[in-house]
Amino acid sequence: MKSGFLKQGRRAMMLCSLAAVWALPSQAQAWPDKPIRVIVPYAAGQGADVLMRLLGQELSASLGQPVIVENKAGAGGNIGTAAAAKSAPDGYTFLLGTNATNAANEFLYSNPGYSPATDFESVAMIGLLPMVISTSAADIPANGVAKLITQARAHPQSLNVGLPSTTANVVFAQFVKMADAPLFGVKYKASGQALTDTIGGQIPLVIDTVTASRAHIAAGRLKAIGITSRNASEMLPGVQSVAEQGVSGFDVVAWDALFAPKGTPTLVIHKMSDHIAQALAIPEMRKRMMDIGVEPLVMDPAKLKDFVQLERKKWGDVIVSANIRID
Incomplete structure (x- = not known):
């Protein structure tokens, strides 16, 4: 008698478990219902x-x-x-x-x-969301990664770069390492002041998002040196990537x-x-x-x-x- 109850109990537990398993696919198939x-x-x-x-x-x-x-x-x-x-x-x-x-x-x-x-x-x-390295310096041309690297090596730590975000800091660190370009990073709390200081000549370079930078690039207030994605982006026509300009494999976005x-x-x-x-x-x-x-x-x-x-x-x-x- 006791054995029969145990068997029935085990069977009921198995059926409940199977019902729970069967319910999962049906619930997922009905998704979303709220x-x-x-x-x-x-x-x-x-x-x-x-x-x-x-x-x-x-x-x-x-x-x-x-x-x-x-x-x-x-x-x-x-x-x-x-x-x-x-x-x-x-x-x-x-x-x-x-x-x-x-x-x-x-x-x-x-x-x-x-x-x-x-x-x-x-x-x-x-x-x-690619980043872009931009400048207002007269002696660094658009799409001028090679020129930037040459200047940085000739005058180590003398070229300041505005960094308004953690992403900009990481882009900067990877660029300095991969390009062997000894630049000097200047941290900012937000894009506005970093871009303003670059446009005004207080610092020569800035790394920021395409969104924040492209209006200034389009207006001629800044020149885009290079975009940080592996390839050029249609969001910034005519701007070559850093990788395309000699820093092979560079890709930080x-x-x-x-x-x-x-x-x-x-x-x-x-x-x-x-x-x-x-x-x-x-x-x-x-x-x-x-x-x-x-x-x-x-x-x-x-x-x-x-x-x-x-x-x-x-x-x-x-x-x-x-x-x-x-x-």
Whole structure:
């Protein structure tokens, strides 16, 4: 009698377990059946926020559910990223991650509050944000990386470079190392003052985003020496990359990508990735992204995972060797 009860109990437990397993694919197949939240770990109005709201409009239409942007700013993106890492992996919370949150911050901060390597699933790349080295100096020409290197070697540490962000600091450190160009970095809190000082001649050079720099380049107030992506970008026509000008392999750019908490169903991840790829293929979407300084780039989950692993090594190596720290 007791044995019969035990058998029935085991059978009931097995059926419950199987029902739970069977329910997962059906739930994922029905996804999405309620609003989707994307945590942006930066303040409203900043570049990542503007990008996600732009993309979110298209995703809302294609997915048939609202895509809600939730700003959780602070600590260089760590607060919002940590919140996303702790969210339920049910396919209804995602992270708009960046080169900072998912590649650099673990090396810049002693305790960012999450692990980019183990707390997230890669979903889809969204786009690249190349930086540009610019000058107002009369004796350094546009597309003049070779001239800049020659001058830096002839007068070590005499050419100041404005650095208004952590990304600019990393670009600078990698350029100095790979080009063997002994420049002197000057840190700024924001783009405005760094660009103003370069235009006014207080410093000869600045490294900043294409978005912040290109209006000044178009107006002739600055000359673009080189863009920091591996190849030239249609966002800055006529500007050669640093790599194309002799610093072989140079490629340091900011980027934005979508991630999900670890354990999010694979079917959901691939569905979301497909919807993002479709959105990035729309000509008007591509144009609007490039207008805000983001070069669209499609990567599926597997390619993004491999890319982020390489980026973590690249950013980590530069940050550690240059001893760049925030806390």
